[in-house]
Amino acid sequence: xxxxxxxxxxxxxxxxxPVTLRxxxxxxxxxxxxxxxxxxxxxxxxxxxxxxxxTDKGEVSDGYSVSRSKTExxxxxLESATSSQTSVYFCAIRGLSGANVLTFGAGSRLxxx
Amino acid sequence: AQKITQTQPGMFVQEKEAVTLDxxxxxxxxxxxxxxxKQPSSGEMIFLIYQGSYDQQNATEGRYSLNFQKARKSxxxxxSASQLGDSAMYFCAxxxxxxxxxxxxxxxxxxxxxxxx
Numbered sequence: 001x002x003x004x005x006x007x008x009x010x011x012x013x014x015x016x017x018p019v020t021l022r023x024x025x026x027x028x029x030x031x032x033x034x035x036x037x038x039x040x041x042x043x044x045x046x047x048x049x050x051x052x053x054x055t056d057k058g059e060v061s062d063g064y065s066v067s068r069s070k071t072e073x074x075x076x077x078l079e080s081a082t083s084s085q086t087s088v089y090f091c092a093i094r095g096l097s098g099a100n101v102l103t104f105g106a107g108s109r110l111x112x113x
Numbered sequence: 114a115q116k117i118t119q120t121q122p123g124m125f126v127q128e129k130e131a132v133t134l135d136x137x138x139x140x141x142x143x144x145x146x147x148x149x150x151k152q153p154s155s156g157e158m159i160f161l162i163y164q165g166s167y168d169q170q171n172a173t174e175g176r177y178s179l180n181f182q183k184a185r186k187s188x189x190x191x192x193s194a195s196q197l198g199d200s201a202m203y204f205c206a207x208x209x210x211x212x213x214x215x216x217x218x219x220x221x222x223x224x225x226x227x228x229x230x
Contacts, residue, residue: 031216033218035220040222041222042119042204042220042221042222042223043204043206043220044220045217045218045219048217050216058217088156090158092158094216097160098163100146100148100163100165100208101148101160101163102148102160102206102218103160104150104157104158106156106157107156107157107158
């Protein structure tokens with residue numbers, strides 16, 4: 001969907017290095033989310049944001065931090081990547097396709113060696 | 114404890130047949146919403162259908178319908194006249210009640226559907 005983009009789409013990094021994933025929206029939607037997807041676990045919420053500088057933790061937030069300094073960008077940072085953070089990361093926004101619907105980005109595949 | 118339970122890791126269906134994907138949920142709040150998403154092998158998450166807890170009728174979107182049974186806390190997805198392109202992972206999700214303005218959707222672990230020709 002052109003309204004939400006994630007970057008990078010693919011990244012390979014080494015254990016202990018910092019990684020930042022970016023989620024960008026072209027609208028002014030208030031709610032943004034970061035999920036990770038792992039086989040057998042579905043999608044699990046890492047962090048979410050309900051406005052500029054307003055963020056909160058999800059169920060798997062350990063090892064992750066987020067920032068939202070402007071409405072259109074929601075950044076997910078792994079301060080020191082570990083192999084357990086190898087995953088596919090999805091950003092989502094609420095309201096792009098209906099008030100109750102989450103619209104997802106294309107996903108970012110992260111491999112931590 | 115899981116809020117969303119999808120008990121079928123994998124399902125098979127013959128092309129043109131109907132299939133039901135199961136989803137049960139757990140919440141004590143009277144106001145909530147239920148979703149189904151499709152994830153084909155290409156990886157994108159595609160919204161299919163939404164049901165609000167106060168909606169009187171079951172939601173339908175083309176070949177997709179949501180069989181909502183509130184007393185049983187189930188929100189099964191029914192796909193009629195299956196097509197080969199329906200082969201995908203399907204995720205059931207629920208949005209938590211609003212708490213301080215937050216809106217937290219929780220996902221199940223998914224069901225893999227394979228449609229045979």
